[in-house]
Every structure is written in structure tokens, then in C-alpha cells.
Amino acid sequence: MANLNITIPALKLNDGASIPMLGYGVGTAWGKKEEGKVDQAIIDGVKTAIKLGYYHLDGAESYKNETELGRAIKESGVDRSKLFVTTKVWEPTGQTGDIERALKESLKKLQLDYVDLYLIHSPFWAKSEQDLQNGWAEMEALQKAGLVKTIGVSNYRPQDLDAVLKTAKVKPAVNQIEFHPYLQRLELLEYHKKHGIATTAYGPLTAVTRAAPGPVDDVIAGLEKKYAVSAGEISLRWCIDQDIVPITTSSKEQRLSDYLRALTFKLNPAEIKQINEAGQQKHFRGFWGKKFEPDSRL
Numbered sequence: 001m002a003n004l005n006i007t008i009p010a011l012k013l014n015d016g017a018s019i020p021m022l023g024y025g026v027g028t029a030w031g032k033k034e035e036g037k038v039d040q041a042i043i044d045g046v047k048t049a050i051k052l053g054y055y056h057l058d059g060a061e062s063y064k065n066e067t068e069l070g071r072a073i074k075e076s077g078v079d080r081s082k083l084f085v086t087t088k089v090w091e092p093t094g095q096t097g098d099i100e101r102a103l104k105e106s107l108k109k110l111q112l113d114y115v116d117l118y119l120i121h122s123p124f125w126a127k128s129e130q131d132l133q134n135g136w137a138e139m140e141a142l143q144k145a146g147l148v149k150t151i152g153v154s155n156y157r158p159q160d161l162d163a164v165l166k167t168a169k170v171k172p173a174v175n176q177i178e179f180h181p182y183l184q185r186l187e188l189l190e191y192h193k194k195h196g197i198a199t200t201a202y203g204p205l206t207a208v209t210r211a212a213p214g215p216v217d218d219v220i221a222g223l224e225k226k227y228a229v230s231a232g233e234i235s236l237r238w239c240i241d242q243d244i245v246p247i248t249t250s251s252k253e254q255r256l257s258d259y260l261r262a263l264t265f266k267l268n269p270a271e272i273k274q275i276n277e278a279g280q281q282k283h284f285r286g287f288w289g290k291k292f293e294p295d296s297r298l
């Protein structure tokens with residue numbers, strides 16, 4: 001197993017905080033159907049990731065494993081201040097106080113007194129623009145109270161962000177979205193850039209895993225050879241070189257260790273363009289498909 005002893009570089013956010021440029025997700029590999037009993041395999045998996053240097057941990061209320069994430073953090077022995085912990089509120093009802101209650105419950109399970117990043121998991125619970133605006137106002141209050149350092153959203157489209165920005169006192173710092181060569185979100189990325197919103201990317205390996213085979217395969221194979229890394233590492237680097245923070249995961253230590261090689265090389269602009277052009281020949285969305293209809297590319 002590679003022991004690269006790498007410190008993951010960070011991206012500056014619009015509120016002055018810094019987010020590590022590679023995250024470890026506890027949703028897809030480790031999500032549970034019910035909170036139920038504590039699963040030691042999840043605790044061990046997260047501790048392995050932390051041991052390898054993954055200090056950016058991406059959790060959520062809906063993954064039903066914040067207790068395990070919290071125990072892994074505690075047992076890792078890593079100083080809290082060195083970790084970047086994200087969690088997400090699932091579907092608020094629109095009632096004032098809902099998000100605060102969810103956050104307090106999350107903090108209890110995580111055994112933390114703050115999270116670095118708190119996200120609204122999706123816009124799809126909201127019945128109106130006003131719901132989105134009220135939800136965001138609650139997030140602002142939680143930041144002001146010091147319970148969260150940075151506030152953001154996930155799966156928001158330009159129209160959702162428009163609604164939020166109409167009344168926001170604090171702009172979202174982050175929008176966590178599905179992003180990979182077969183879902184490039186050009187309009188949304190332009191919007192993020194214009195408003196100083198950082199993009200974090202879930203599903204970054206999609207083109208070389210769940211959506212393979214496809215038109216990027218040959219380009220990626222050439223780059224694998226050139227940089228002596230795997231297709232996964234090219235996929236992660238393709239995000240990082242566009243200032244997009246990939247959130248990956250694996251239940252396997254070897255893969256997690258290998259992914260760190262994504263921090264040891266850089267793609268040049270022509271190589272990024274080659275992946276972009278090949279990727280645009282196919283469309284694939286792995287998550288939330290129906291919710292994004294009628295325009296799944298948004």
C-alpha cells in the first residue's frame with residue numbers, strides 16, 4: 001500500500017474558511033437504512049480513511065450513520081481542529097426551528113459542538129421560493145450562533161440559488177452537486193463562479209465506474225499511462241484541476257490509499273479539454289434522476 005504521507009491542499013471559501021480539496025463520503029459506501037445498532041465496520045472504515053489522511057469527512061442526517069462517524073472521529077485521536085466535518089439536513093418541513101433541531105440532533109450523534117460545513121441536502125422539499133428563503137435564513141442563524149462554521153447547499157439548481165440569493169444576508173459558500181465527465185453542469189458552474197460559490201462534487205468516479213464504458217475511456221486510458229495512475233485518480237484530478245472538490249469514498253483501504261496519488265500530478269488544460277469534449281458525448285445522472293426532470297442536465 002502506498003504511504004504517500006500527503007497533506008491534502010485546501011480551497012478558500014467565500015466566508016474565509018478553507019475546505020480540503022479531497023473529501024471522504026460516508027453516504028454511498030456506508031449509509032444505513034435505519035439508525036439501528038452501531039455498526040463497527042463503519043467506524044473502522046472511517047478510521048482507516050482518517051488514518052490515511054482524509055480529514056474532510058462528508059456525512060448527512062439521511063445516511064443514518066452520524067453516530068458511527070462521531071465515534072470514528074473520537075477514536076481516531078486526530079485533533080478536532082484538524083478535521084473538516086460536513087453534515088446535511090434532510091427534508092425540513094418548512095417550519096421555523098426544524099433545521100436547528102436537526103442540527104442539534106446531528107451534533108449530539110457526532111459528539112461535536114460544531115460542524116465545519118452544514119448543507120441543506122436538496123431543494124426538493126421546498127414547496128415555494130419562500131420555503132427556500134426561510135430555510136436559508138435558519139442556516140444563517142445557526143452560523144451566527146456558532147454551531148456551524150460554514151453554510152451551504154446541495155443539489156441546488158440555478159433557479160433554487162436565485163431564490164435564496166434574493167433574500168440571503170450570507171451567500172451559500174458551497175453547492176455540493178453530482179459532477180463528472182458525463183454530467184458537467186456548465187450553466188451551474190458558471191453561476192457558482194459569478195457568485196463565488198465553491199463546487200464540491202459527489203460521484204466523481206462515475207464515468208469510470210457506474211457509467212462505464214463510454215467515450216472518455218480512451219482519453220483516460222492515455223492519461224493513466226502518461227501519469228502512471230488509475231482511471232479513478234485521473235477522474236479526481238480532473239475535478240481538482242478545475243477547482244472543484246471531489247468527494248469520493250471506498251470501503252477498501254487499498255483504493256483509498258491509491259486515490260491519494262491524485263494529489264501528486266496535474267492535468268494540463270489541453271488534457272482537461274480532451275476529457276470535457278469526450279464527456280459531452282454522453283449524459284449520465286446517477287442520483288436524484290427524477291427530481292431533475294424535465295432537464296436532467298441542469
Ligand SMILES: NC(=O)C1=CN([C@@H]2O[C@H](COP(=O)(O)OP(=O)(O)OC[C@H]3O[C@@H](n4cnc5c(N)ncnc54)[C@H](OP(=O)(O)O)[C@@H]3O)[C@@H](O)[C@H]2O)C=CC1
Nearest residue numbers: 025026027028058154202203204205206247248249250251
Ligand atoms: N449530496 C448528495 O446528494 C450526495 C452526496 N454524496 C456524497 O458523496 C460521497 C461519494 O459519492 P460516490 O458517488 O460514492 O462517489 P464516487 O464516484 O467516488 O464513487 C465511489 C464508489 O465507487 C466505487 N468504486 C471505486 N472504484 C471502483 C472501481 N474501480 N470499480 C467499481 N467501483 C468502484 C466504490 O466502491 P468500493 O467501496 O467497492 O471501493 C464507492 O462505492 C458519498 O459517500 C456521499 O458522502 C453521494 C451522492 C449524493
Ligand SMILES: O=CCc1c[nH]c2ccccc12
Nearest residue numbers: 027028031032060062063287
Ligand atoms: O446523499 C446522497 C444520496 C442519499 C440520500 N440519502 C441517502 C441515504 C443513504 C445513502 C445515500 C443517500
